Amino acid sequence: xxxxxxxxxxxxxxxxxxxxxxxxxxxxxxxxxxxxxxxxxxxxxxxxxxxxxxxxxxxxxxxxxxxxxxxxxxxxxxxxxxxxxxxxxxxxxxxxxxxxxxxxxxxxxxxxxxxxxxxxxxxxxxxxxxxxxxxxxxxxxxxxxxxxxxxxxxxxxxxxxxxxxxxxxxxxxxxxxxxxxxxxxxxxxxxxxxxxxxxxxxxxxxxxxxxxxxxxxxxxxxxxxxxxxxxxxxxxxxxxxxxxxxxxxxxxxxxxxxxxxxxxxxxxxxxxxxxxxxxxxxxxxxxxxxxxxxxxxxxxxxxxxxxxxxxxxxxxxxxxxxxxxxxxxxxxxxxxxxxxxxxxxxxxxxxxxxxxxxxxxxxxxxxxxxxxxxxxxxxxxxxxxxxxxxxxxxxxxxxxxxxxxxxxxxxxxxxxxxxxxxxxxxxxxxxxxxxxxxxxxxxxxxxxxxxxxxxxxxxxxxxxxxxxxxxxxxxxxxxxxxxxxxxxxxxxxxx
Amino acid sequence: xxxxxxxxxxxxxxxxxxxxxxxxxxxxxxxxxxxxxxxxxxxxxxxxxxxxxxxxxxxxxxxxxxxxxxxxxxxxxxxxxxxxxxxxxxxxxxxxxxxxxxxxxxxxxxxxxxxxxxxxxxxxxxxxxxxxxxxxxxxxxxxxxxxxxxxxxxxxxxxxxxxxxxxxxxxxxxxxxxxxxxxxxxxxxxxxxx
Numbered sequence: 001x002x003x004x005x006x007x008x009x010x011x012x013x014x015x016x017x018x019x020x021x022x023x024x025x026x027x028x029x030x031x032x033x034x035x036x037x038x039x040x041x042x043x044x045x046x047x048x049x050x051x052x053x054x055x056x057x058x059x060x061x062x063x064x065x066x067x068x069x070x071x072x073x074x075x076x077x078x079x080x081x082x083x084x085x086x087x088x089x090x091x092x093x094x095x096x097x098x099x100x101x102x103x104x105x106x107x108x109x110x111x112x113x114x115x116x117x118x119x120x121x122x123x124x125x126x127x128x129x130x131x132x133x134x135x136x137x138x139x140x141x142x143x144x145x146x147x148x149x150x151x152x153x154x155x156x157x158x159x160x161x162x163x164x165x166x167x168x169x170x171x172x173x174x175x176x177x178x179x180x181x182x183x184x185x186x187x188x189x190x191x192x193x194x195x196x197x198x199x200x201x202x203x204x205x206x207x208x209x210x211x212x213x214x215x216x217x218x219x220x221x222x223x224x225x226x227x228x229x230x231x232x233x234x235x236x237x238x239x240x241x242x243x244x245x246x247x248x249x250x251x252x253x254x255x256x257x258x259x260x261x262x263x264x265x266x267x268x269x270x271x272x273x274x275x276x277x278x279x280x281x282x283x284x285x286x287x288x289x290x291x292x293x294x295x296x297x298x299x300x301x302x303x304x305x306x307x308x309x310x311x312x313x314x315x316x317x318x319x320x321x322x323x324x325x326x327x328x329x330x331x332x333x334x335x336x337x338x339x340x341x342x343x344x345x346x347x348x349x350x351x352x353x354x355x356x357x358x359x360x361x362x363x364x365x366x367x368x369x370x371x372x373x374x375x376x377x378x379x380x381x382x383x384x385x386x387x388x389x390x391x392x393x394x395x396x397x398x399x400x401x402x403x404x405x406x407x408x409x410x411x412x413x414x415x416x417x418x419x420x421x422x423x424x425x426x427x428x429x430x431x432x433x434x435x436x437x438x439x440x441x442x443x444x445x446x447x448x449x450x451x452x453x454x455x456x457x458x459x460x461x462x463x464x465x466x467x468x469x470x471x472x473x474x475x476x477x478x479x480x481x482x483x484x485x486x487x488x489x490x491x492x493x494x495x
Numbered sequence: 496x497x498x499x500x501x502x503x504x505x506x507x508x509x510x511x512x513x514x515x516x517x518x519x520x521x522x523x524x525x526x527x528x529x530x531x532x533x534x535x536x537x538x539x540x541x542x543x544x545x546x547x548x549x550x551x552x553x554x555x556x557x558x559x560x561x562x563x564x565x566x567x568x569x570x571x572x573x574x575x576x577x578x579x580x581x582x583x584x585x586x587x588x589x590x591x592x593x594x595x596x597x598x599x600x601x602x603x604x605x606x607x608x609x610x611x612x613x614x615x616x617x618x619x620x621x622x623x624x625x626x627x628x629x630x631x632x633x634x635x636x637x638x639x640x641x642x643x644x645x646x647x648x649x650x651x652x653x654x655x656x657x658x659x660x661x662x663x664x665x666x667x668x669x670x671x672x673x674x675x676x677x678x679x680x681x682x683x684x685x686x687x688x689x
Contacts, residue, residue, distance in 0.1 A: 150666035191621030
């Protein structure tokens with residue numbers, strides 16, 4: 001087993017090899033993208049190169065996983081949690097680039113930089129999930145967010161995209177202030193930004209120190225904005241609706257995943273000993289998020305807004321993992337994240353196909369009778385909806401994701417029975433809108449003006465097929481994913 | 496660094512610049528004209544720089560004036576004037592009644608937080624010992640005190656900041672570029688990056 005000493009710069013660099021490789025590759029691609037004339041062909045070529053880069057970085061991550069290295073104290077963590085989260089993020093990026101190559105061509109977006117910005121955002125996320133220092137957490141959040149603000153506004157001919165991007169930018173900057181203020185106060189209360197040191201120092205100084213409590217509360221607000229938990233969710237529906245659909249999928253899956261992973265690491269490494277102080281706050285945020293997200297989703301007519309509220313509801317389920325604490329919580333978290341990422345990408349890929357040029361068909365009614373025109377598309381969409389719902393067998397891996405989350409909630413050191421009951425109840429509510437989509441697709445007559453939706457691009461078809469097949473196959477054989485999630489735990493130093 | 500009990504001159508300066516900073520930032524958020532608001536922000540930056548000097552952070556104070564009050568605010572003013580936003584009526588309607596109410600509630604909460612926190616004490620062992628700052632300044636100079644940790648302990652953060660700035664530049668170019676020819680791109684023609 002290799003051990004990295006992060007106080008030596010060369011070893012710190014080695015510990016960050018996948019992240020640095022991705023950044024360097026993205027910068028080379030950026031030069032290539034900016035070198036010549038902007039065209040559809042170049043946009044596609046840069047897209048293909050970006051996908052190859054994702055695979056290469058995933059290979060490097062796999063190598064580190066195999067190396068099973070550990071680290072000494074420092075700003076970066078090396079544990080299974082980081083590598084598995086990295087792989088999920090790279091999977092999401094790969095799918096986003098595949099979707100946006102077709103989408104950009106259809107919508108006339110020729111900026112090849114869009115793919116490069118996705119890669120740079122992902123590099124920020126990879127730094128974020130590895131960060132063991134609040135300054136690095138902040139920089140990771142910013143690298144990720146700034147790139148995604150730009151991506152949200154990429155379609156400059158759409159007023160709605162401009163509105164969504166501006167709203168996202170302003171509220172994102174606003175939420176970053178909370179995060180930064182919280183970091184400053186935690187630093188004031190503990191004298192350190194390093195998670196390990198904070199974890200050691202909160203014990204003696206923590207309990208009653210108002211500065212620490214307020215700092216933690218502000219961190220919850222900051223992270224709450226990024227993961228779109230109620231009551232910090234109001235930006236999400238507008239932004240999800242306005243952004244280009246592949247970017248929406250990226251925001252719903254990757255941005256949420258990376259912010260959550262960092263949230264979990266900060267809470268498990270820095271604040272495990274002041275559990276009593278934050279337990280109720282996060283409990284209530286989780287409960288309200290589940291209830292409000294699912295209830296408001298019921299009322300949505302627009303499929304992108306419906307999926308936005310559904311992703312808010314899923315943020316509530318994921319918060320349970322933070323409350324469950326320990327290895328159980330982080331394993332359930334990663335398993336859930338994997339299932340959620342697959343289902344989210346599948347669902348948004350179908351939305352990309354059916355919305356047609358200019359995003360004309362975004363109402364749920366537009367899906368009526370899809371079964372009679374495009375049976376495969378309707379079948380896949382049904383799988384994604386059932387997976388998000390957590391339905392057994394037909395929902396594939398989605399069922400096991402909910403199952404393990406419930407298990408983590410019930411088996412944690414302080415059993416979260418009430419929250420588990422709420423999780424099940426709100427999942428039942430969510431059947432109202434997930435099954436509604438399935439119902440409309442299979443039972444209603446075709447209603448849209450042009451009965452035949454356009455054919456999906458080749459890559460989009462692949463994303464849909466791969467997501468559906470993976471959901472169903474892992475739904476029957478979840479063992480490999482379970483084993484990976486079990487071995488991917490957060491390993492704090494000296495505990 | 497001056498240790499308590501503080502001399503009258505030091506106390507006077509603290510309150511003077513503190514009041515200027517608070518008053519200017521209040522004026523900054525209440526002015527209707529963007530130009531006036533930006534100039535009040537410059538004033539706030541100057542007052543903060545003075546407070547940094549009183550904390551012995553001379554280099555940070557100089558950078559605050561040069562970069563924030565100087566470069567960044569000049570660019571702000573340029574943008575405001577270039578976009579011809581100098582007329583109060585055009586932007587006044589952005590701030591609705593509910594926005595103001597929410598801001599007021601949030602402000603009260605943050606004020607209450609400061610009041611609560613004023614009771615908490617920092618552990619003595621995390622505070623620099625008496626005279627330590629003077630010794631460091633004499634030994635390394637005002638810049639060395641900042642540069643030393645920046646290029647050793649915080650090197651990673653420093654490098655990541657450069658990536659962040661790169662993304663901001665790429666984003667500004669991508670969003671700001673004229674691409675009104677993009678409509679043709681759907682037909683597969685190559686278009687100029689103009």
